[in-house]
Amino acid sequence: MSTMMTAAAHAEMPAVLSVEGLTTSFLVDGGWRPVVRNISFDVMPGETVAIVGESGSGKSVTSLSIMRLLARDQSRVEGRVLVNGRDILALSERDMQAVRGNEVAMIFQEPMTSLNPIFTIGRQISEVLRRHKGMSKAQARAETIRMLDKVRIPNAGARFDEYPHQFSGGMRQRVMIAMALASRPNLLIADEPTTALDVTIQGQILDLIKELQEEEGMSVLFITHDMGVVAEIADRTIVMLRGDVVEQGQTADIFRRGQHSYTRELLAAVPKLGSMHGHAWPLRFPIGDIGSGKAEEPIEVANTVDTRKTPVLSVRNLVTRFPIRSGLLGRQTGAVHAVENISFDLFQGETLSIVGESGCGKSTTGRSITRLVEPKSGEVHLDGYNVLSLDQPGLRAMRRSVQMIFQDPFSSLNPRMTVGATIAEPYLKHRLGSGGEAQGKVADLLRKVGLAPEMTDRYPHEFSGGQRQRIAIARALALNPKVIVADESVSALDVSIKAQVCNLLMDLQEEFNLSFLFISHDMAVVERISHRVAVMYLGEIVEIGPRAAIFDNPQHDYTKKLMAAVPVPDPERRGLRRGTSIDELKSPVRPAGYEPPRREYREVTAGHFVQV
Amino acid sequence: MHIYIGKRLLVAIPTLLIVSIFVFSLQKLLPGDPILAMAGEERDPQVIEFLREKYRLNDPVVYQYGYWVANVLQGDFGVSLRTNQPVLELIGEKLPVTIQLALMSMIFAFVIGVPMGILAAVRKNTVIDYVANIVALSGLSIPNFWLGIMLILLVSVKLGWLPASGYESVFVDPLRSLETTFMPAFVLGTALAATLMRHTRSAMLGVMKADYIRTARAKGLSERVVILSHTFRNALLPIVTLSALLFGELLAGAVLTEQIFTIPGFGKLIVDAVFNRDYAVVQGVVLCTAVGFILMNLIADVLYVLLNPRMRASL
Numbered sequence: 001m002s003t004m005m006t007a008a009a010h011a012e013m014p015a016v017l018s019v020e021g022l023t024t025s026f027l028v029d030g031g032w033r034p035v036v037r038n039i040s041f042d043v044m045p046g047e048t049v050a051i052v053g054e055s056g057s058g059k060s061v062t063s064l065s066i067m068r069l070l071a072r073d074q075s076r077v078e079g080r081v082l083v084n085g086r087d088i089l090a091l092s093e094r095d096m097q098a099v100r101g102n103e104v105a106m107i108f109q110e111p112m113t114s115l116n117p118i119f120t121i122g123r124q125i126s127e128v129l130r131r132h133k134g135m136s137k138a139q140a141r142a143e144t145i146r147m148l149d150k151v152r153i154p155n156a157g158a159r160f161d162e163y164p165h166q167f168s169g170g171m172r173q174r175v176m177i178a179m180a181l182a183s184r185p186n187l188l189i190a191d192e193p194t195t196a197l198d199v200t201i202q203g204q205i206l207d208l209i210k211e212l213q214e215e216e217g218m219s220v221l222f223i224t225h226d227m228g229v230v231a232e233i234a235d236r237t238i239v240m241l242r243g244d245v246v247e248q249g250q251t252a253d254i255f256r257r258g259q260h261s262y263t264r265e266l267l268a269a270v271p272k273l274g275s276m277h278g279h280a281w282p283l284r285f286p287i288g289d290i291g292s293g294k295a296e297e298p299i300e301v302a303n304t305v306d307t308r309k310t311p312v313l314s315v316r317n318l319v320t321r322f323p324i325r326s327g328l329l330g331r332q333t334g335a336v337h338a339v340e341n342i343s344f345d346l347f348q349g350e351t352l353s354i355v356g357e358s359g360c361g362k363s364t365t366g367r368s369i370t371r372l373v374e375p376k377s378g379e380v381h382l383d384g385y386n387v388l389s390l391d392q393p394g395l396r397a398m399r400r401s402v403q404m405i406f407q408d409p410f411s412s413l414n415p416r417m418t419v420g421a422t423i424a425e426p427y428l429k430h431r432l433g434s435g436g437e438a439q440g441k442v443a444d445l446l447r448k449v450g451l452a453p454e455m456t457d458r459y460p461h462e463f464s465g466g467q468r469q470r471i472a473i474a475r476a477l478a479l480n481p482k483v484i485v486a487d488e489s490v491s492a493l494d495v496s497i498k499a500q501v502c503n504l505l506m507d508l509q510e511e512f513n514l515s516f517l518f519i520s521h522d523m524a525v526v527e528r529i530s531h532r533v534a535v536m537y538l539g540e541i542v543e544i545g546p547r548a549a550i551f552d553n554p555q556h557d558y559t560k561k562l563m564a565a566v567p568v569p570d571p572e573r574r575g576l577r578r579g580t581s582i583d584e585l586k587s588p589v590r591p592a593g594y595e596p597p598r599r600e601y602r603e604v605t606a607g608h609f610v611q612v
Numbered sequence: 613m614h615i616y617i618g619k620r621l622l623v624a625i626p627t628l629l630i631v632s633i634f635v636f637s638l639q640k641l642l643p644g645d646p647i648l649a650m651a652g653e654e655r656d657p658q659v660i661e662f663l664r665e666k667y668r669l670n671d672p673v674v675y676q677y678g679y680w681v682a683n684v685l686q687g688d689f690g691v692s693l694r695t696n697q698p699v700l701e702l703i704g705e706k707l708p709v710t711i712q713l714a715l716m717s718m719i720f721a722f723v724i725g726v727p728m729g730i731l732a733a734v735r736k737n738t739v740i741d742y743v744a745n746i747v748a749l750s751g752l753s754i755p756n757f758w759l760g761i762m763l764i765l766l767v768s769v770k771l772g773w774l775p776a777s778g779y780e781s782v783f784v785d786p787l788r789s790l791e792t793t794f795m796p797a798f799v800l801g802t803a804l805a806a807t808l809m810r811h812t813r814s815a816m817l818g819v820m821k822a823d824y825i826r827t828a829r830a831k832g833l834s835e836r837v838v839i840l841s842h843t844f845r846n847a848l849l850p851i852v853t854l855s856a857l858l859f860g861e862l863l864a865g866a867v868l869t870e871q872i873f874t875i876p877g878f879g880k881l882i883v884d885a886v887f888n889r890d891y892a893v894v895q896g897v898v899l900c901t902a903v904g905f906i907l908m909n910l911i912a913d914v915l916y917v918l919l920n921p922r923m924r925a926s927l
Contacts, residue, residue: 069829073737093835101832108830113823118845118921128831163921179831 014085015042016186016219017066017104021079024058024065032076036061039245041238043187048213048220050234050251052227052266054494055465057240059223063189066221067106068096084186102132105180109192111172115164121175122160128182147178151208169358170201174208181212188213191223198357199521203565206233225494227270228567231255239263252571269499271524273566277552282351282529284506285499301506304349304513305531311345312482312515313369313402318342318378320361320368324589337588338364339375340539340596346483349509351516353526353547355562356536359588362519365536366485369517370402371395383482400430403476407488409468413460419446419471420456427478445474448511449504466497470504477508485517490525502529523566527551532607535559538588540599545608555602555610613917620913624906631902632684632895636677639891667693680895689899690892692885699896702881707900709779710870710878712789713797714862720801721808721858726851728805729812734839736817744809751806756865760799760872767795777874796873800865804858811854815847822846849920856912860905 020040025032036058043049051059064070065077068088080087088099100106108114116124125147126140135143141160148156151174164172173193180188190209194202210233213220222233230237230251238248239260247260258264268286276283282301320339323332338361346352354362368375371387380387383401390398403426406412413422423445424438433441443453449470460468469489476484486505490498506529508514520526526533527547534544535556543556554560590596601609647663648655664670668679683690689699732744768776774795780788819825820843828842867879874880878897885893917923 067830069826097832097834099832100830106830108823108827110823114827116824116828116842116846118919119842120921127833131832165922176827179827 013045015082016045016047016084017043017221018082018085019062019066019079020082022062022065022081023078024061024070025076025078027074027076035243036065037243038079039240041245041248043219043221045186045219046213046217047235048222048233049236049238050222050224050230051238051240052224052230053240054225054266054496056242058243059225059240060191062240063106063191063221063223066189067100067104068093069100069106098132101128101180101185102183103185104187104189105183105185106189106191107173107176107180107193109195111169111176111196114176115172117164120161120163121167122162125175125179125182128179132183144178144182147182148175150181150212151175151178153178169197170204173197173201173205177205177208177212181216181218184216185218187219187221189221189223192225193222194229195224195226199523200357200561200565202229202567206567209233226567227255227267227495227569231569231571232567239266255569255571266495267569269495270569271495271499271522271528273524273527273563273568274551275524276527276547280548282506282531282547284503285528301510304509305347306349309348312348312383313346313517314379314381315345315369316343316379318365318368318375318380320364320373320375332592334589334591335594337539337590337594337596339368340588341378341599342534342536342539342541344534344541344544346515346517348482348515349513350531351509351518351529353518353520353530353533354536355520355523355526355533357521357562360536361539361588362521362536363487366404366487366517366519370399370404370485372404396430400479401481402483402485403479403481404485404487405469405472405476405489407491409465409472409492410460412472413468415460418457418459419463422460422471423456423475423478425478426475430479432479441478442474445477448477448508449474450500464497466493466501469493469497469501473501473504473508477512480512481514483515483517485519487519488521489518491520491522498525505529523563535562538586540611542611543609545604545610549605549608553604553608555604555608616917617910617914620910624910627906628899628902632681632899633677635895635898636680639895640673645889684899689896692890692893694888694890694893699892702893703878703896703900706876706878706881708781709876710863710866712782713793713800713866713870713875713877714859716793716797717800717804717862717865718855720798721804724801725805725808726812729809730816730839730844732809732813733816733820744813748806748809751802751809754802756799756803756868757872759802760796760869763795763799764872779873779875779877792873793875796869796875799872800862800869803865804862807858807861808851808854812847812851815850816843819843819846845919849916852912852915852919856909859908863901863905 019042022036022039023034024036025034027033039062041049051062053059061070065075066081066088068077070077077089079089081089083099083103088096091099115121122141122144125144126135126137129135129140129143130137133140133143145156145160148159153159153171153174159167164175167175176193188209193209194205197205206229209220212218220233222230224230234251236249237251237254239246239254239258239262241262247254247258247263254263255267258267271285279300281303284299284301318339319337319341321335321337324334324336325331326333340361342365344352354365356362364373367373369380369382369387371390375388378388382398385394385398385401387398413419417425420439420442423442424435427433427438427441428435439456442456446453446455451467451470451474455463460471463471472489489505490501493501502525505516509516516529518526518530530547532545533547533550534541535550535558536542537558543550543554543559550559551563554563600612602612603609647660647667647669651660651663668676671679680690687700689703691698692702728744728747732741735741764776767773774791779792782789816839825838825843828838833842863878866877867883869875870877870879871883878901882894882897884890885897
């Protein structure tokens, strides 16, 4: 029985959730500013409705308004929110407490921080049952263990008394789901429940929500920014833009015949896995404008790679391990084998992407090459420098050739420095010119990254996330580096902004013949901008080769699994199940004295190697 | 757990060694000679020489330190140069008095400071919060000795409710003991209560922003459970650490307060010893204080670990 049929069968029944003219305002500088404006929608029994939008669209505020979880003195909620026909906005706070976690339950984005660290997970789930169902401690314990079983946490009985930190992110989200479903709510609100999770874990959690929904017959309101996730889970979709609902309808209709220009633009900007079939070189993202919704034809990046010269970056047998100490004297009892015997080349003008899930060592690889962490052994040759044997002055000189861009544009810029000072700093510190020359350089760089030179006196908080990332890019370019290590540089950005920043990187590559070591977990973005791709797993490269070879002909089991897990924005995939295997990511922690086995690689086609 | 405590105790050894060297050298650097003070008015050179020999003050400084440490390790802190009473005996006499005072002021501090901090956090930016902050600020800025004197004037002289000075041991007359220590403990406790209130408030506010508090509310728990169970249990962690540090402040405060209320405690002992250049007593007292401070911190660390499951796992 598909969820769509269930929805149709219940069409005559009253809505579980009916939002009518909901307006939420926040107190800003003494005045009420609306952040959600007069929105209305219904969620039918057994139905899954997705609210999709970018940051600032008001999708999370909508969910928190329904739950009445916004700070009362800072926010005002108007309109009507009917749950099973009763207006919950009119309830007293005490009566509302009986609705929360009982009729309507909620799960959140951050499984790592959403559980109380000092209580056992068993206690935290039991609490719901004792609060709403009046169960005794023993009854609640038995029911909790049943719920833990239901969300497929292995060995549930034994894990009742464990604390959140003893669980991985995916397992914690299962605990959250068990907690939300414990009192058998009619409606589950899931606010970006898989955004913080690795892609293979995301697939498992989506499967779990779908299965439990069928078993329990509940409705789901799913908040997300990810069109791929929407396509996979939602019966109906609501598109939000800056506090307004711009469009709502059946998910398939929205995807195929989206009426509003923003919907089309959003869909156009979504990187799709497999869309690069037949393209030889990296391809820019089509950027539409919100007015017309029409996107211009994307332009391929000209061939910038010159493989005949010596590579600008050459890594051989790089090993980085972090010791783990314990016991009375702090003896080393093991090590995190973060990077284990990896080798690759990067040519001038080339983009090599390193992909993998959290803990696979991709970030450590970037940091080892720039010696922000000290590698244990191996060789790194970068633009003529033998990196691992450099002293401090040598290291400083070498860093002119390689610069980094980090993930979080909010914390990687000093809030007390103007943008101009931030960009000029490396230029001045390396004594490349006078203060006056630096000013000219800053104006030039700002223009290059698509910002106005007049912005030089502003502070980071005056910029949006995408603009800040452009500033970080400008800072990286200030030293005219040959190689840029981009560590998840576009991961924190909204889809449309992500596309723009990726295009900027490709523009810069064409203009300056830059080489990128592009570290990312986002397969679709990687497919778009890479010349070559390396897949990392547990500190090792399991597969490396030209982009087309990796994506069209993946050889390693892990590469295949990674690709299969990526949600694709195609509503045909709704109802897709990936199978219920709930394997966790393995850990690269090894006991002291562990000798990694010798690895052999097989050449599949020219330049395409896979670990055997 | 045992390994953890053992480790912490091992770390305490070098700390104590450094403290002992510091205390010992400080003595040597201080102006004034205790022998001259002991020898009396005549300053007979023979007497002085005899005394110097007796206390081994003619040996090299390093030797003197060695003798002292060796004796301390055998439980012999020497005798007071002034009264010839063994230092250990003196400490044994005075320490319980100050411990009683310290415990009572800690109780005062917690009973006043923590609930006030919680209330101020929950009612942030309301009249309650402002009043609590004003009270706390006053508690911090009013000096102990002034508050002490004012209390004596009001409660003892005017109203005659409590004795103005003196001390009675709990073991002799518990009620009388409470009467004599109530005011000094209150005076000592107020400053600590103010610090505790400020820290409780900010710790509570910090935790209240946490995602898991939103989760607790989303579960439909009552506000009381959310605040007292989910929030406070987490906010308690920094408070525990702070309390151990406050203990040092407490000892410093005790010196003054005991003078005002003429309580024969540790504070008074050390003041008298310093004025009399009573080397052995000062050394003994400071060492004892250091041990107490290290012990308090150890207890706080152990409590922290017990309260925090994340730490428990790493043991």
